[in-house]
Amino acid sequence: MNLQNASVLVTGADGFIGSHLVEELVAQGSKVRAFVYYNSFNSLGWLDTLPKDVLQKVEIFSGDIRDPNGVRVAMTGCDCVFHLAALIAIPFSYHSPDSYVDTNIKGTLNVLQAARDLKTLRVIVTSTSEVYGTAQYAPIDEKHPFQGQSPYSATKIGADRLAESFYRSFDTPVVIVRPFNTYGPRQSARAIIPTLITQLLSGQDEIRVGSLTPTRDFNFVADTVAGFIALAAADEAIGKEINIATGTEHSVGDVANFLISELNPAARIVTEEQRLRPEASEVFRLIGDNTLIKALTAWRPRFDLHGGLKETIEWFRDSRNLSRYKAGQYNI
Structure with a gap:
């Protein structure tokens, strides 16, 4: 899939990785719609810090990933969706697991349902290396068993399996992208x-x-974003779950x-x-095996x-x- 001039939606665009992804997609010529979390402060999160000439090229959609109607409206007319919206803090998931189920599992279901109905050409679902739990062998490849060692990781396992089921049941063109620990500018202090x-x-x-x-396995955010874009462009990645890792x-x-x-x-x-x-x-x-992403794309970590x-x-x-x-x- 060629993302240049493609209409692309990024959920979680106001967050750490999402804002970097928006910035890079704009630089590569995509028509970007940014799904940000509605709030009464009219805050766009980290998107507020982007250069004005970049932000002017981004269509902002304020909504809530838990709302299926808003998600469907946001995805209408988009060729590709990068689904990054999620609750990700592990300690917070210990005492508020319901919110993680609603956001991470039901939110992903909303994206998948809309993609199925709208016949979206590519759906990139963001996973996490936390789904593997402590390594049972190393490096961790995509065949490693899953182990939900926190409510957060359990909900991400659930979201991944929903994405797999939509690919297998309805031929929804899903790619499950599994970045290992991303760091860099704009990251939350919970990391x-x-x-x-x-x-x-x-x-x-x-x-x-x-x-x-x-x-x-620490990934600099520019490398993680490059991995997302490379996997979205690779037709051979459809139906697969793929690590982004340095090894x-x-x-x-x-x-x-x-x-x-x-x-x-x-x-x-x-x-x-x-x-x-x-x-x-x-x-x-956690240490990831990056053999598969290297086989499917030209991606290599630069940092x-x-x-x-x-x-x-x-x-x-x-x-x-x-x-x-x-x-x-x-x-x-």
């Missing part, structure tokens, strides 16, 4: 890398974190020590009880972890960006 950077840049000497031992792993402790060395060598790490996941819920190891972290640090050094974060507050 480990912004949590560390904002504390360090605010001058704190005690850097409060959860567990330091889990490992992750390397780094512990949270390694990341913390690198950022401390770059920003405040005098800082020390303090493990805070409230930031720890329940032991059986913690995913201790190693240190290069991506330096790009991220520079964005946070801008006081306008840093001021959006509350470094002294634990964000769930």
